[in-house]
Amino acid sequence: MNCKPGDLAVLVRSCAGNEGAIVECRRFLGYVGNGWVGEDYWEIDRSLPGKFLNSGMPSEPAPLARDSAMRPIRDNPGNEQFVVEARNKLKGKTEINERGEVSV
Numbered sequence: 001m002n003c004k005p006g007d008l009a010v011l012v013r014s015c016a017g018n019e020g021a022i023v024e025c026r027r028f029l030g031y032v033g034n035g036w037v038g039e040d041y042w043e044i045d046r047s048l049p050g051k052f053l054n055s056g057m058p059s060e061p062a063p064l065a066r067d068s069a070m071r072p073i074r075d076n077p078g079n080e081q082f083v084v085e086a087r088n089k090l091k092g093k094t095e096i097n098e099r100g101e102v103s104v
Helices: 080-090
Strands: 008-011 022-032 039-051 058-066 070-073
Touching: 008 080, 022 058, 022 070, 070 080
Parallel strands: none
Antiparallel strands: 008 022, 008 070, 022 039, 039 058
C-alpha cells in the first residue's frame, strides 16, 4: 500500500486526465470490484472525473482513487515546505505544475 489515512497524495496515473491532482486520502476501502477495476481504492477528499476502462467513456465523478495510481506527499526531512504548499493547493492558494514545482 502506498498511502495512509490522512496522507496528501499526488495522482501519478489516470485514464481520465487527473495526473498531478493533489488529494487527501480519507479512508481505505480495500478491494473494490463492483464495476470498478478490481484494485485497492481510497475514499478521497473530492470527486474526480473518471472513465470506464473497457469503453473509454466518461463516468460519473467519484471520490475514489486507486492506491497504485497515487504517491504520498509526506513530511520527510527537507520536504516540509512542499507539504505546506501542497496543503495550501488543496485550499486553492497555490499551484503545483506537472513536475511538482510550487508557485505561490
